[in-house]
Amino acid sequence: MGANGVCPLETTLKVEIITVGNEIISGSILDTNFRFIARKLSSIGADVLWHTSVGDDPETMSEALKLALRRADAVIVTGGIGPTPDDITRKVVSTVLARALLLNDDVLEAIKNRFKLRGLSMPGINERQALFPKGSEIIENKVGLAPGFLIRENGKLLFVLPGVPVEAEVMVEQSVLPRLAAAGSLRVTEQLLFRTTGIPESVIAENVASLEEPLEGVTVAYLPHEYGVDLSLHFRGADPKQVVPLKRAVQERLRKMLGQYCYAEVEKRLEEVVGEMLVARGLTLAIAESVTGGTVAGLVTSVPGASRYFMLGVTAYSNEAKMSVLRVPEILLLEKGAVSAEVALEMAKGVRERGLCDVGLATTGIAGPDGGSAEKPVGLVYIAVVSASASNVKELRLGGNRALIIRRASAAALDLVRRTLLSQEGES
Amino acid sequence: MGANGVCPLETTLKVEIITVGNEIISGSILDTNFRFIARKLSSIGADVLWHTSVGDDPETMSEALKLALRRADAVIVTGGIGPTPDDITRKVVSTVLARALLLNDDVLEAIKNRFKLRGLSMPGINERQALFPKGSEIIENKVGLAPGFLIRENGKLLFVLPGVPVEAEVMVEQSVLPRLAAAGSLRVTEQLLFRTTGIPESVIAENVASLEEPLEGVTVAYLPHEYGVDLSLHFRGADPKQVVPLKRAVQERLRKMLGQYCYAEVEKRLEEVVGEMLVARGLTLAIAESVTGGTVAGLVTSVPGASRYFMLGVTAYSNEAKMSVLRVPEILLLEKGAVSAEVALEMAKGVRERGLCDVGLATTGIAGPDGGSAEKPVGLVYIAVVSASASNVKELRLGGNRALIIRRASAAALDLVRRTLLSQEGES
Numbered sequence: 001m002g003a004n005g006v007c008p009l010e011t012t013l014k015v016e017i018i019t020v021g022n023e024i025i026s027g028s029i030l031d032t033n034f035r036f037i038a039r040k041l042s043s044i045g046a047d048v049l050w051h052t053s054v055g056d057d058p059e060t061m062s063e064a065l066k067l068a069l070r071r072a073d074a075v076i077v078t079g080g081i082g083p084t085p086d087d088i089t090r091k092v093v094s095t096v097l098a099r100a101l102l103l104n105d106d107v108l109e110a111i112k113n114r115f116k117l118r119g120l121s122m123p124g125i126n127e128r129q130a131l132f133p134k135g136s137e138i139i140e141n142k143v144g145l146a147p148g149f150l151i152r153e154n155g156k157l158l159f160v161l162p163g164v165p166v167e168a169e170v171m172v173e174q175s176v177l178p179r180l181a182a183a184g185s186l187r188v189t190e191q192l193l194f195r196t197t198g199i200p201e202s203v204i205a206e207n208v209a210s211l212e213e214p215l216e217g218v219t220v221a222y223l224p225h226e227y228g229v230d231l232s233l234h235f236r237g238a239d240p241k242q243v244v245p246l247k248r249a250v251q252e253r254l255r256k257m258l259g260q261y262c263y264a265e266v267e268k269r270l271e272e273v274v275g276e277m278l279v280a281r282g283l284t285l286a287i288a289e290s291v292t293g294g295t296v297a298g299l300v301t302s303v304p305g306a307s308r309y310f311m312l313g314v315t316a317y318s319n320e321a322k323m324s325v326l327r328v329p330e331i332l333l334l335e336k337g338a339v340s341a342e343v344a345l346e347m348a349k350g351v352r353e354r355g356l357c358d359v360g361l362a363t364t365g366i367a368g369p370d371g372g373s374a375e376k377p378v379g380l381v382y383i384a385v386v387s388a389s390a391s392n393v394k395e396l397r398l399g400g401n402r403a404l405i406i407r408r409a410s411a412a413a414l415d416l417v418r419r420t421l422l423s424q425e426g427e428s
Numbered sequence: 429m430g431a432n433g434v435c436p437l438e439t440t441l442k443v444e445i446i447t448v449g450n451e452i453i454s455g456s457i458l459d460t461n462f463r464f465i466a467r468k469l470s471s472i473g474a475d476v477l478w479h480t481s482v483g484d485d486p487e488t489m490s491e492a493l494k495l496a497l498r499r500a501d502a503v504i505v506t507g508g509i510g511p512t513p514d515d516i517t518r519k520v521v522s523t524v525l526a527r528a529l530l531l532n533d534d535v536l537e538a539i540k541n542r543f544k545l546r547g548l549s550m551p552g553i554n555e556r557q558a559l560f561p562k563g564s565e566i567i568e569n570k571v572g573l574a575p576g577f578l579i580r581e582n583g584k585l586l587f588v589l590p591g592v593p594v595e596a597e598v599m600v601e602q603s604v605l606p607r608l609a610a611a612g613s614l615r616v617t618e619q620l621l622f623r624t625t626g627i628p629e630s631v632i633a634e635n636v637a638s639l640e641e642p643l644e645g646v647t648v649a650y651l652p653h654e655y656g657v658d659l660s661l662h663f664r665g666a667d668p669k670q671v672v673p674l675k676r677a678v679q680e681r682l683r684k685m686l687g688q689y690c691y692a693e694v695e696k697r698l699e700e701v702v703g704e705m706l707v708a709r710g711l712t713l714a715i716a717e718s719v720t721g722g723t724v725a726g727l728v729t730s731v732p733g734a735s736r737y738f739m740l741g742v743t744a745y746s747n748e749a750k751m752s753v754l755r756v757p758e759i760l761l762l763e764k765g766a767v768s769a770e771v772a773l774e775m776a777k778g779v780r781e782r783g784l785c786d787v788g789l790a791t792t793g794i795a796g797p798d799g800g801s802a803e804k805p806v807g808l809v810y811i812a813v814v815s816a817s818a819s820n821v822k823e824l825r826l827g828g829n830r831a832l833i834i835r836r837a838s839a840a841a842l843d844l845v846r847r848t849l850l851s852q853e854g855e856s
Contacts, residue, residue: 025476026467026649027462027463028467028651030460034481035457035458041455048453048454050453050480050488051480051481051482052480053480054479067495202551202554222510222514224592234454287722292726293725294715294717294722296722298721298834300721301743301834302831304798306721311746311748312743312745312746312749313743314743315722318735318783321783324782325740370732399542399546400594402732403594
């Protein structure tokens with residue numbers, strides 16, 4: 001405690017975010033406000049330590065607010081400041097901080113005007129959106145009706161914002177971030193990201209553990225996602241002269257260690273990376289799918305502008321389709337089976353010719369739950385890439401349920417295109 | 429407190445969910461586990477009252493866990509049981525509950541086998557995934573490596589699950605829900621679900637508001653999702669003799685009101701419903717996609733056993749592919765354009781013939797962000813279904829970004845197959 005009862009902020013600003021609403025706590029809607037705010041705060045070096053969600057219940061909410069004001073330097077509440085009876089946030093704040101709710105005439109006037117502009121008169125219940133706990137600083141809402149507010153209490157900051165994501169987001173960027181930055185207690189933060197596929201999390205962790213650089217004060221996170229594992233490092237410290245060289249050294253070392261397993265060092269999806277590589281080389285792609293059932297084509301076409309390089313996709317689920325559309329020889333299907341390296345290669349070749357494309361990609365395998373055998377179990381997948389100069393095929397043994405096998409096979413297929421393009425680069 | 433220090437569960441089970449991970453608390457990823465679990469728990473009549481997120485920090489996590497065990501009857505923790513040093517959940521649980529971590533040989537053996545199947549030997553750090561606090565009940569993980577566990581402490585239940593969504597989701601459905609239901613403290617709850625597509629949320633809400641049945645004590649939720657809106661009603665009350673007749677009356681009325689907009693009254697996806705209809709009628713399906721780029725085929729093949737009715741999918745992104753693979757006449761592409769009702773119908777016809785199938789489905793349109801014009805704006809989509817006796821085409825004007833337009837067009841396409849099959853039924 002400071003001389004006059006004010007807690008000095010610590011070198012890092014500790015933040016708690018509280019999201020309020022029955023629709024959130026019951027799982028009816030996905031809470032996106034928390035992530036948006038946390039990401040923005042992390043980017044300016046604040047430490048988001050707690051996130052709490054509660055329903056529209058005064059008792060639970062009071063408890064959550066009291067706890068947050070005790071343990072955090074700044075608290076951001078979203079939700080519960082609308083006009084309906086279930087919107088209780090301003091009342092709870094008023095009670096917990098023992099500050100009376102006062103009517104703000106300017107805000108009331110502005111709300112009335114918003115209705116007037118739409119040719120309506122303001123319903124009585126909207127008046128409460130002009131009520132604020134005594135001593136509040138009004139935070140303008142440029143998108144919706146209800147302004148937010150900021151209360152400074154014992155050196156701590158309490159922000160209250162609307163729950164509607166687009167409103168909360170604008171207010172965070174325009175009002176909350178500048179006020180937190182002005183609190184002047186944020187650390188310099190550098191960040192590294194390595195998006196990898198095809199390498200187990202534990203192997204990445206062993207690589208990181210073998211680094212000679214000192215990683216005290218560096219947060220290392222392994223983020224598994226559907227297509228691989230992201231390695232994320234946050235470097236913190238007051239002095240850029242120390243942090244920046246450390247970051248560069250670690251970056252260089254990890255680049256070498258991860259090699260081709262890393263497909264991006266920015267927030268970019270594998271299919272975007274493959275698309276950019278195709279555009280850069282002026283190449284076109286055709287895709288033949290069996291086990292992945294259209295998922296690879298769906299990923300490729302999820303990227304804006306995919307029509308510049310993607311021409312044709314064929315999901316050949318039946319053997320007839322493999323023969324008639326992709327021209328896979330019947331004898332191969334009979335002798336090797338549809339799930340085989342040979343058929344994968346023929347599918348890639350066939351779709352490449354059909355689509356008049358530079359690169360042909362194919363997948364075949366068993367996604368389950370049925371259809372497996374001792375010799376060819378569920379999870380057995382072959383992927384193949386054929387281009388003018390290359391002909392690559394790969395056998396995979398994937399774990400997981402049907403959905404996961406399909407996703408993992410799709411990622412591996414895209415990655416084989418990436419690696420084929422990279423190796424052709426090496427040749428020329 | 430009960431006679432022997434056991435807290436009796438209240439009539440409603442109060443639940444807290446704790447999601448753990450630096451990637452969550454820093455906003456790097458969107459936490460979807462909470463919503464999934466909350467939704468499932470709400471459906472069995474449990475009261476989710478708190479959601480807390482913390483990072484991979486032992487101190488913060490201990491606090492959160494202690495608090496949750498004090499105020500909730502059941503606590504569900506997800507995340508932090510992976511193999512890397514930042515995975516601290518099992519350690520924190522062990523400390524907070526003063527239960528030593530013991531190695532489970534069966535689990536260790538199973539993990540080693542998973543690596544062996546992939547031709548790898550288990551890295552040393554994975555051994556810790558076989559450590560469990562003394563007295564834990566192991567919860568099988570059918571999808572990934574790390575099993576979860578359940579601890580019963582003073583009449584309270586503590587579930588610990590992995591953070592990977594697909595793993596946590598399967599475990600919640602197969603292990604957590606049955607164990608919570610067995611705790612025997614849930615209120616009698618009847619539930620109605622109407623999964624709809626193609627009808628606005630506000631129109632559904634007007635239907636519900638027009639019901640004559642008394643809905644006091646009934647929770648009505650509108651749950652918009654990517655493909656439409658779910659209407660969910662929860663009937664609560666101790667006496668089944670009152671609740672059940674009310675539920676039946678409401679069910680009958682809403683069935684009439686929603687009609688064909690409702691594609692399922694159970695947790696079934698649209699593509700599953702369409703698949704079942706095809707199987708029941710002994711029909712096969714071929715799909716030609718342009719704007720949806722393989723997404724419809726991907727949805728159809730996400731259903732186990734889709735190979736019984738799905739034969740061929742063609743993603744014809746270029747005009748050449750539309751002509752050569754789907755045999756769309758060049759003159760039609762020149763005169764009407766690739767995005768037209770006529771081309772959609774020809775694509776459906778062409779893929780039906782190519783795939784030797786009973787039903788042909790096609791999509792063409794402009795997903796954006798580029799490629800729109802005044803005459804044919806972004807969001808303009810045509811879908812067509814051709815069968816032996818029917819030939820339906822529909823024009824859609826969809827809102828949203830590229831990803832949303834693709835998803836909405838895919839849902840509408842599947843729904844057109846469903847409605848075509850339904851109307852053929854009416855004819856015969």
